[in-house]
Amino acid sequence: SKRIGVLTSGGDSQGMNAAVRAVVRMAIVRGCKPYLIYEGYQGLVSGGDKIRSASWNDVSNFLTLGGTLIGTARCMDFLKPEGRRIAVHNLIKHGIDTLVVIGGDGSLTGADTLRHEWPDHVKQLHDDGKISQQEADKYRNLMIVGMVGSIDNDLASTDMTIGASSALTRICESVDSILSTATSHRRAFVVEVMGRHCGWLAMNAAICTGADYLFIPEDPPAGDWETDMCEALKRTRSAGKRTSIVIVAEGAIDDKCNPIKSEFIKDVLTQRLGYDTRVTILGHVQRGGSPTAVDRYLATLQGAEAIEAILRATPDTPSPVIGILENKITTQPLKEAIALTKQVAKAIQDHDFQRAAELRPRSFLT
Ligand code: F6P
Secondary structure, eight states: OOEEEEEEOSSOOTTHHHHHHHHHHHHHHTTOEEEEETTHHHHHHHOGGGEEEOOGGGGTTOTTOOSOTTOOOOOSGGGSHHHHHHHHHHHHHTTOOEEEEEEOHHHHHHHHHHHHHHHHHHHHHHHTTSSOHHHHHHTOOOEEEEEEBOTTOOOTTOSOOBTHHHHHHHHHHHHHHHHHHHHHHTOEEEEEEOOTTOOHHHHHHHHHHTOSEEEOTTSOOOSSHHHHHHHHHHHHHHTTOSOEEEEEETTOBOTTSOBOOHHHHHHHHHHHHOOOEEEEEOGGGGGOSOOOHHHHHHHHHHHHHHHHHHHHOOTTSOOEEEEEETTEEEEEEHHHHHHHHHHHHHHHHTTOHHHHHHHSOOOSOO
16 A cells, blocks of 8 residues: 655644644545654654654544644755655655655755655665665655645645644734733834744734734835834824734835834834833744644645545656645645745735735635
């Protein structure tokens, strides 16, 4: 039966465990043999007990837990072809020629590179006498399937990445908590949220908490934005509000691509408006805790689809990535998804926000 390895890579996100569980269990249901690969790509390179066959019960209690129970790591060895050759050898030792990789775009691109190099590595391993002719014939190709685990929701081609819903929920809970103390003291808070170069978390957090002002990389403020911000906050105060909440994406920039720093915003509010202002950088709290129902559901449906995509694939099928568009689970060529993500990043860099929005149409929670 088909042997399928599953690993998580890059920054963790809530719902990764649910995805691993779904992959393992669906693999068993469909007559395949699943393997858990521990510590991301490092586990592939280290081999040994980092690659373990998985039973139904090995993923019990995975569904509701945050983080990734099989670990993730940044692996320098995997960035080098020699490291990837060792990974190929380890996989062949376990009879694995299919991988489900759960991670962000960098991790998924790494998997695609491994797939393309695979035949050369197999040939070299055979020439070096490390694998038999029979093994070289049997493991001619690697199949990979990507699942997008990231709180940032920064992959074009899917409406939601696994973890984005939970991180957004965590941010909203935190801003709610801040609001109560801010109201008592009539304070202003600058709340900085994660998202790397993507403003999805910040924008949706601002909508969901009724924040007063927002900075996201996709819509850099032009000209004298300090005055605009102060005027906007003054208006809400004179309408009776006791607090001012400014949400800042960690990747926020101005129209000259200079970073907009939370501390700078605080100084503007203190000096120009005389508001008693605090900065809260939410940090990794956003990536922790148990996944929301949306992330559990999304990860479970996508994990099941990952196995179906494997069973449908032929050696010529481009590596697929599983997504969700307009509430339908999708399977698309990974390369196209990554290329689209790069085009969106370029459009943002070029300040062509119209094009960015056209390239990244979102229907769900955007
Ligand atoms: O990509 C997920 C993310 O949490 C980003 O939002 C953030 O910029 C980054 O990872 C933080 O990385 P690290 O956990 O390595 O500090």
